[in-house]
Amino acid sequence: MYPDYIFRRRFRIKRDLYLKIVQAVADHDPWFQQRRNAAGELGLSALQKVTAAFRMLAYDAPADSLDECLRLGEATIIESMRRFVRAVVGVFSDEYLRAPNEEDTARLIAINERRGFPGMLGSIDCSVNDINVLHRSHLLDNLAAGVAPQVQYSINGHAYTMGYYLADGVYPEWATLVKPITCPVGRKRQHFVVQQAALRKDVERAFGGPIVSVSHSPGGYEDMG
Known part of the structure; x- marks a missing residue:
């Protein structure tokens, strides 16, 4: 229905990557595969079911708001969401949901140093209910404990010897988080606030929706996003 640029805007993802995920999910969980019923009629397609999950994630949409456009019942849409998130973890977790290794860390440090933030490993953004999501994410357990990959860098x-992540003011006072300066006074502090906010926006622009987004993943999030 959509050319590539409209598809990217409406689904928050590139078409070829979307189709790759649909196929991977269908291969992982046969429930998503299209079958014929007892009357010989084709049932729901993987595209319908996965699209329901994508729309709920991308727009924080309730299940009953998608039933007419996708021709799915509310119960099926909810089941699609449940199975979709499990399938994504099952298929992609080893590559995209692992902690960065030494090679990943070195690459991230080099990129962010060129951007003016030596020692920065990435950015964190939880668009909705930030703190509740933060404390339920296994990806952030080390940050909560004040642990980050060991790196060597110098500032002023x-x-x-410890890397850090950029975050906004709502986050807790952790050693591994660098937050904006409240009421910055002076050109240096004001410049820091502007630059810190600009780099944090990378996560919001890439992911948007109401999910925790950590841009330190090992190349995976760059590819997936």
Whole structure:
């Protein structure tokens, strides 16, 4: 129905990547595969079921708001969401949901140093109910414990050995999080706030929706997003 640029805008994802995920999910869970019923009629397609899950995630839409456009019942849409998230974890977790290794960390440090933030590993953004999502994410357990990959860098003549992530003001005071300065006074502090906010927007632009987004994943999120 849509050319590529409209598809990307409406689904928050590129068409070829979307179809790759649909196929991977259908291969992982036969429930998504299209079958014929006892009367010989084709049932629901994987595209219908996966699209229901994508629309709910992309727009925080309730299940009963999608039934007419996708020709799915509310119960089927909810089941699609449940099975979809399990399938995504089952298929993609080893590659895209793992902690960064030494090679990943070195690459991220080099990229962010060129952007003016030496020692930065990534950004964190939870668009909805930030703190509740933050404390339920297994990806962030080490951050909560004040643990981050060991790196060597220097800022203003001071040597540091622990990487950090950018976050906004709602997050807790953790050693692994660098938040904006409240009421910055002076050009240097004001410049820092502007640059810190600009890099944090990378996550919001890439992911949008009401999910926790951590941009430190090992190349995977760059590819997936």
